[in-house]
Amino acid sequence: MAAPKASKTNAMRKLDDLGIPYEVFSYDNEDGRIHGTAVAEKVGLSSETVFKTLVAHSGPNGFVFVIPVGEELDLKKAARTAGEKKIEMLPLKELQKWTGYVRGGCSPIGMKKHFPTFIHAGGDALEHVAVSAGKIGLQMKLAPRDLAEAAQASFADLIK
Secondary structure (H helix, E strand, O other): OEOOOOOOOHHHHHHHHHOOOOEEEEOOOOOOOOOHHHHHHHHOOOOOOEEEEEEEEEOOEEEEEEEEOOOOEOHHHHHHHHOOOOOEEOOHHHHHHHHOOOOOOOOOOOOOOOOOEEEEHHHHHOOOEEEEOOOOOEEEEEOHHHHHHHHOEEEEOOEO
16 A cells, blocks of 8 residues: 655655656554565565565675565575675674664665665566665565666576
């Protein structure tokens, strides 16, 4: 369901600045179910079109991977894509320090620092994708190419 006038997040402000159209959906997170497939169900979108934002690192170098919520990131493919020998997921306790976002509200757009960002290749064939709008309880739907532009991302095969 579309959100009433929500306060703007960094991700939404960046899309506004770029003139990229998007639609915001809000969902109830009081039940604690903020994992991707639950969010897809709550906002009435298919889990193939709702993408999660994962942050990984190789030492001090951070990377962002955006994949469908029902899929699992293949760390070997991700490392190859990022040009690293090995990467590992960023510990959750470090997420806010690195990105400015919290688990369940991490958007690939508007992080406090830009990291090389990659969107799963299947996403570019979709009419739209939904990602976190930068706050738990908010999702935003936009065209995949617009997401790539706003996140300065490229498309790559990332899932198992």
